Amino acid sequence: MELKTASKLEKILAAGHHAVTSECGPPRGSDPEAIIKKADLIKDHVDAINITDNQTSVTRMCSLAACIRLKLMGLEPVLQMVTRDRNRIALQSDILGAASYDINNVLCLSGDHQSFGDCAQGQNVHDLDSMQLIQAVRFMRDEGKFLGGDEIKRPPQMFVGAAANPFADPFEIRVPRLAKKIAAGVEFIQTQCIYNLDKFEEWMKLVRDRGLHEKVYILAGLTPMKNVGMARYMKKRVPGMDVPDEIIKRLADTPKEKQAEEGIKICIESIERLKEVEGVAGFHIMAIEWEEKVPGIVEAAGLYPRPQVD
C-alpha cells in the first residue's frame, strides 16, 4: 500500500514488517513522570504507543497531553479518541491540536459507557460514532476541510485506526462490521484481546475470504494474564471478552507464584501462532499496568529488534 502519511507505524506496516504497538494508560493526576516512566519501559521494543482516552470511563489525564509528552520524548504516539465525551467541534479541535505536534496516528473509538467509570451520573455525547469519527479524520486529512466545509490551513496528516472485536455478538456481522469500517476509511485495526485463537482464526478466514486483509492492516490485540483471578474476571465481567475455559484451567493448574509467568508464556505462544496467520500485520500488546513485561514478551516472541524506517 502506498504511504499516505508521515506515520512511522504506517511505514513499518507498508514495508511488510510485523508491527508492534503497546499502550500506556495516563495517570489519575497531573504528574507527567508517570507517563514518561511507562514509555521508557517499552520505547525500544515497540513501534508506536497508544495512549488510552479515559479508558473504562475513569477520569484521567487527557490522551492528547500524554501523547504530546511521548512526542517530546521523540516517540511515536497513537492518539486514542472516544466519541463519548466530545462533540464534533471538540473532536476536530483536538485532532488539529494533535496535528500541530505532528502526532501522526489516531485510533477512533466509541468508548466504554460512562456507567462503568467514576462519573456514572454524567452525560455522554456520541455526536458521532466511531465509524463517523474515522470518516471525519479522513475527510479532514484527504479533503483538507472541516466537517462544516471550510478549508483547514495545514490539515492533519494522520494514519487512521480503529478497534475491532472479533468476539462480540452478533458474530455474523463481525466481518461486515470490519468491511464497514474500511468503507469509512480506516487504515489499521487493533483488535480486542485475543484468548480464543480458534475463533480469531475463524474470523480472519472470513476476513480473507472477502479480501479485507488487503485493505487494512490488522494488529492482533494481546493482554497477558497476571493470574487466574484476572482471567476469571475478564471472562465474567468484561463485556465482549472471550476467555476459553482451557486458559482458565491452565492458569488455575499453575501454582500461584508461577501464574504471572504462565500468563506471559500464553501470550508469547499466542503471538508465535498468530504470526503464521495470513493477514495479521502485527501485534498490539496491552499489558495493563504491567508495561515492564512488554520488552520480554517482544523479545521472546522473536519480534526484537524493531525495524528502523526513515
Place this chain on the structure above:
Amino acid sequence: MIVADKKPIEEIIEEIKDRERILILGCNECVTVCEAGGKKEVGVLSSALRMYFLNQGREVKIDEVTLERQCDHEYLEEIRDSIDQYDAVVSLACGVGVQFMAEKYRTTPVYPGVNTCFLGATEERGLWTERCQACGSCLLATTGGICPISRCAKRLLNGPCGGSTTGKCEINQDIDCAWQLIVDRLKALEKLDEYEKLAPIKDWSTDRAGGPRKVKREDVQ
C-alpha cells in the same frame, strides 16, 4: 405514549407541607395508561396525604380532579372557576401538563407529582420501556424499524459496539442490545446486506441540540 413514574411521596410532602388547600390534579391520557397519574393514582396520593396531615394534627383540604388532558387549553380551562380555592396544585400529568398548568394559572403554584421518563410502550402490566427520543428526524426506515438512538446506550448509528454479548447491552444484562435486534430484524426481512450501508453523520439540529422545538403547520391552522 409519554411514560412517567410516581415521585416518592416524601418529595411531594416536602414541597407542599406548609400548604392548606391542595388540588391533586390527574390526567386521563398517557399517565393513566402507565398508572402514574390517572384517577386511581390521584385517589391513592390524596388518601396518603390526608393521612400524613392527620398525623401532623393539621387540617388541610385536599381535593381530587382528573382532567381529560392537561396538555390542552380546552380541558385545562375546566378548573378556571375553582382554581382560586387552592394554594397549591400537585399535577400528576407529565412535564408538559405541569408546565401548561403553570403557564395558564400564573399565580397558583404547581408541583410535579410524577417524574416524566420517556416515550415508550407497555410491554406488560407494570413494565414500560423506551422506544423514541424524539430526535426530530426519524431514521427507522434504515434500521429495520428499531431505533438505535433510543435503544442503544451509546446511540450508535453504526453499531453494535464491542460490548454486545448474547444479545444484551454491556451496561446491563436486562437491556437488549439494540443492534442485535436490528441485525435480527434485517435478517428476518432478508435485508442483512443493508447493514453495511454507512449511516452518515447525523444532523442533530432537529434534536434537543437545536434548542426548544416547534412544529408549525399552516395547513391546519
